[in-house]
Amino acid sequence: MVVTVAATGPGTDAEPVSSTFFASRYVRDPLPRYRMPDRSIPREAAFQIINDELMLDGNPRLNLASFVTTWMEPECDKLIMGSINKNYVDMDEYPVTTELQNRCVNMIAHLFNAPIKEDETAVGVGTVGSSEAIMLAGLAFKRKWQNRRKEQGKSYDKPNIVTGANVQVCWEKFARYFEVELKEVKLSEGYYVMDPVKAVEMVDENTICVAAILGSTLTGEFEDVKLLNDLLTKKNKETGLDVPIHVDAASGGFIAPFLYPELEWDFRLPLVKSINVSGHKYGLVYAGVGWVIWRSKEDLPEELIFHINYLGTDQPTFTLNFSKGSSQIIAQYYQLIRLGFEGYKNIMQNCKANAAVLREGVAATGRFDILSKETGVPLVAFSLKDSNHFSVFDISENLRRFGWIVPAYTMPADAEHVAVLRVVIREDFSRSLSERLVNDIQKILRELDARATHAVRVSSATAAQSDDGVVAKKSVLEIEREVAARWRNAVNKKTGPC
Numbered sequence: 386m387v388v389t390v391a392a393t394g395p396g397t398d399a400e401p402v403s404s405t406f407f408a409s410r411y412v413r414d415p416l417p418r419y420r421m422p423d424r425s426i427p428r429e430a431a432f433q434i435i436n437d438e439l440m441l442d443g444n445p446r447l448n449l450a451s452f453v454t455t456w457m458e459p460e461c462d463k464l465i466m467g468s469i470n471k472n473y474v475d476m477d478e479y480p481v482t483t484e485l486q487n488r489c490v491n492m493i494a495h496l497f498n499a500p501i502k503e504d505e506t507a508v509g510v511g512t513v514g515s516s517e518a519i520m521l522a523g524l525a526f527k528r529k530w531q532n533r534r535k536e537q538g539k540s541y542d543k544p545n546i547v548t549g550a551n552v553q554v555c556w557e558k559f560a561r562y563f564e565v566e567l568k569e570v571k572l573s574e575g576y577y578v579m580d581p582v583k584a585v586e587m588v589d590e591n592t593i594c595v596a597a598i599l600g601s602t603l604t605g606e607f608e609d610v611k612l613l614n615d616l617l618t619k620k621n622k623e624t625g626l627d628v629p630i631h632v633d634a635a636s637g638g639f640i641a642p643f644l645y646p647e648l649e650w651d652f653r654l655p656l657v658k659s660i661n662v663s664g665h666k667y668g669l670v671y672a673g674v675g676w677v678i679w680r681s682k683e684d685l686p687e688e689l690i691f692h693i694n695y696l697g698t699d700q701p702t703f704t705l706n707f708s709k710g711s712s713q714i715i716a717q718y719y720q721l722i723r724l725g726f727e728g729y730k731n732i733m734q735n736c737k738a739n740a741a742v743l744r745e746g747v748a749a750t751g752r753f754d755i756l757s758k759e760t761g762v763p764l765v766a767f768s769l770k771d772s773n774h775f776s777v778f779d780i781s782e783n784l785r786r787f788g789w790i791v792p793a794y795t796m797p798a799d800a801e802h803v804a805v806l807r808v809v810i811r812e813d814f815s816r817s818l819s820e821r822l823v824n825d826i827q828k829i830l831r832e833l834d835a836r837a838t839h840a841v842r843v844s845s846a847t848a849a850q851s852d853d854g855v856v857a858k859k860s861v862l863e864i865e866r867e868v869a870a871r872w873r874n875a876v877n878k879k880t881g882p883c
């Protein structure tokens with residue numbers, strides 16, 4: 386690249402007017418890290434410096450840790466770049482963008498079987514992601530519960546929410562930020578989702594809602610929302626309570642309607658009052674968009690809606706943030722009309738088929754237990770049958786050498802002793818990549834096996850020598866185990882996978 390440097394006057398150390406970037410001083414000068422530099426640099430130099438440093442980030446397409454979209458069509462990229470300078474909140478100035486968001490809300494509400502007529506507007510809003518959507522849904526439940534308790538002349542200072550211990554970290558954030566006690570149903574080995582029976586047992590008069598997950602982050606498994614609905618209906622009837630359900634369909638909301646249309650998990654179940662979904666997961670949009678849909682107007686307390694008018698006409702808003710980009714909303718509308726039901730269905734079927742290829746390949750090694758279910762989010766979660774010689778953390782680290790980013794993590798309470806690897810299958814993960822990944826896992830198993838055998842030999846040799854007064858050295862295996870244990874401790878199980 387040619388860097389053209391403007392002459393900056395006498396006495397400056399300006400580069401020659403035209404030289405290549407790698408001949409310029411910017412290649413050897415230290416980069417500003419703490420303070421803003423006093424002087425400007427040419428835009429080409431700034432671009433090259435940042436671009437080059439970013440080469441050391443992982444390749445998003447090989448980031449199998451994440452559910453979040455890493456590929457979109459070039460036409461949509463064009464729409465995104467074309468709207469990158471539009472502030473979403475300027476609704477009066479950008480009425481078309483606002484209209485596109487409303488159309489997305491309507492389409493998603495219909496997809497989730499909201500009880501609305503064909504041309505009726507649904508109640509919902511676009512958010513930055515499921516996290517913001519969940520904060521809003523949680524707030525609506527908390528406020529409704531408080532209002533009801535006030536009417537009944539009862540105390541309203543100890544709200545709680547019931548979830549499984551497998552909830553995503555955003556529920557813990559909601560609980561802490563908005564002062565709601567989080568009551569988690571513990572997991573157990575072999576059962577990694579919320580047990581509806583135990584959840585309903587935990588419900589009491591202070592429960593603002595039970596949150597079920599359609600697509601557990603850990604294993605992709607769908608929780609049994611229908612059973613939860615039935616059990617909770619019964620409990621409500623028996624006790625006079627009125628506890629509702631929220632479904633966190635961050636990853637499953639764009640899967641179930643296409644792959645399992647018969648599965649009842651959504652507004653078809655009367656107690657389900659709100660649902661969130663990440664537009665940027667299987668909604669197939671780049672990071673930065675989520676949705677929350679309410680069953681009806683009655684489920685969103687009016688006092689949480691703010692009416693702003695200084696940008697023009699009256700605009701109701703119910704979000705945590707004010708300004709944000711418009712691109713993701715526009716991109717969501719693009720995907721919905723470009724793909725239609727047919728397109729989403731084809732993509733989800735492909736993901737499911739490629740997940741099956743990976744699952745069978747991993748199972749065929751004979752070395753792993755598969756924890757993910759066939760029905761659910763297309764991912765493969767697997768744990769080592771025998772982790773005496775090496776762990777899933779070793780496998781994860783070694784996969785990095787081949788470019789793969791596959792997270793390893795331990796399960797939440799009470800299944801902390803189970804450590805798993807998880808591969809999320811996204812739209813852009815084709816069959817050939819599935820097959821290559823299986824090959825690379827096999828290669829790594831062979832290498833780790835060879836190292837483990839060697840380590841056993843070294844350690845028995847060291848044991849034999851120590852009788853002669855030679856200081857016993859730790860075996861390679863012991864050292865490796867210690868390193869793995871330290872790493873395991875450092876990995877925060879809740880912030881690892883996303």
Ligand SMILES: *Cc1c(COP(=O)(O)O)cnc(C)c1O
Pocket residue numbers: 452513514515516517553555598600601602633634635636663674675883
């Ligand atoms: C990803 C995820 C979230 C958080 O969603 P963001 O869109 O990343 O904010 C919440 N719940 C579940 C089940 C998830 O998978």
